[in-house]
Amino acid sequence: MFKTSLTLSSVIVAAMSGPLLAAETETSLPKLQLAPYLTVSGLSSGGYIAAQFHLAFANEVKGAAILAAGPVYCAKNDLMQALGNCMNQPTATPDLPAINQYLATQQAAGKLAPATALADSKVWLFSGSADATVLPQVSTALYQQYQQWIPKEALRFINDQPFAHHFPTKQAGFTACDKSESPFIASCNYDASGQLLSHLLGAIKPPASQASGQLVKLQQHQLAPAAAGQLAAEGYLYIPESCARGAACRLHISFHGCKQDVSQVGDAYIRHTGLNEYADTNQLVILYPQVEKSAMAPFNPNGCWDWWGYSGEHYATIDGPQLKAVKQLVEALRQ
Template identity: 55%
Template sequence: MNLKATVILSVGLGTLLSVANAASVEETALPILQLVPQITLSGLSSGGYMAAQYHLAHAEQVSGAAILAAGPIYCAQNSLSTALGHCFNKPESSPDLAAIQQYLDKQQQDGNLASSKQLQNDKVWILNGSKDTTVLPKLGQLLAQQYQHFVSENNIQLISDKAFAHTFPTDRAELGSCDSSESPFIANCNYDAAGNFLTYLLAEIKPKVATTTGNLVSFNQHQLSDAAKQSLAETGYAYIPQSCASGESCRLHVSFHGCKQNAEFVDQAYVTNTDLNNYADSNNLVILYPQTTKSMFNPNACWDWWGYSGENYATREGVQIIAVNDMVDSLLNNGRN
């Protein structure tokens, strides 16, 4: 692997993705919860790539995914040069969807991805801002085209007409401008992305609360998963509403941060400012926020969508997908993996 190319990619991806939030975080073991077995996913930029990868790998437990500011699944094809040339910000980008599909089909046949039958009824929500100069909007359009191979076209919603830069859109007036892509990459766009994609994925939701009352807890990712030790941070986060902590039936949503958007870079900004927690309180949702870590080959703490963690990164054999699946299973099974 070419270190110079890796650094170039990661530095660029840092713009893919601080206002540190003062919320306190309670350190604890993950509690016993009553969670339904089907989960939903979302992610921004490298986190969007990861959400789609996890969806294809474990569709048996996923009912829907929201992907913001990302491109086709396996776009990079385990190649830095392909990632830089076709999955990023070059106008001439042209991912080889036919070759990618051939790879994904083979992985399905080998049992390394979920079967198409497990995907076909899922909901997919895709957003790429028209002012995004980091991951070009046409890459989101290609992702929507790619998903039609797995999911009914009627179950795919593509939003590409919003004048957003490369950021997580909210309607929070205290956040920065939607016209720029700046840390912590969460902005006031007069658009409630979390509410829009949760409504699409879950069909009906209640309005978000103005002030959260649940607990943002930290937990040891390495204790839950040996695979997490290879490229994830030691500490992960989960937001747990009081209703879920008290034993009510709840649903699990996994949210993947983008590059330079984990706690090492932005403290608790990502795990508190997207408004997912505000919807969690009113809709009995537990939000899992797994965390990457920076390294020599990944200095901006991106999720792996080009192969820095190994050639199987986009399948069930990928160490990051294994690690997140271990966390999900631990929550769904109350620690009984």
């Protein structure tokens, strides 16, 4: 479908502790040897769409890590449901029976992967007990939802950390752990990236002290036309040196949260969650797709992934434009 010779802007990150290099070179995407084992993760709206992507393509996605998000199809195509039952309304909880019935119908119709495809997946869930944006009870509903599909030993739910709404890391210099502030990456002395990857992948090597791979800008509108009007023009791909040289590597997709795309926080999310350092030592390629904020048509002023229906009523199925678009990005990388 897509050729790996498509022109891309790449940035070789010689020192990931500094800003991205201003001078960019034109290159072709290295021919990657990607293993079939695909995993996903995401925070907040990124967590919602990571779970949606998992359910839609569970025949390929064998691991999902979701931070600070609720059950798939929680909003039921209704923004008010999203803002209430699926976020921070203390007196309400997601309507799991109705939600799960809808998902079962979609699975039976072939609009989601069959439930049996989820049985060999691993799932890691995280909810900070001080999260006031997506309340712990909402994330608990996601855990309860996954219990119907995922074996007990493959499903892990971390809900005992007193963290606010953010991606917790061991990196210094970011938001205090009890705060939920831009760029929504916090210094908690907690290695969420290492925790989630070790659960999804099994035994992993310690992270590199400093990421030294290649950060590549992807022309998303060209590679993923299914949602060209909703994705940002450019996404990002982190490629360790070993993967660029042709080693067999696994692909992991990391979805940013609301107000966390490059246009709003710069390269903070694509550099500072800790994923890239683990990628270097564990032969992982990290895809960082980017959604675009918009004031109207669609109404997405905070740059959130669609988990309530702004892209259309089928947003949580294989017909959802954003799910189709990210799938197209994956297919392009596998060419």
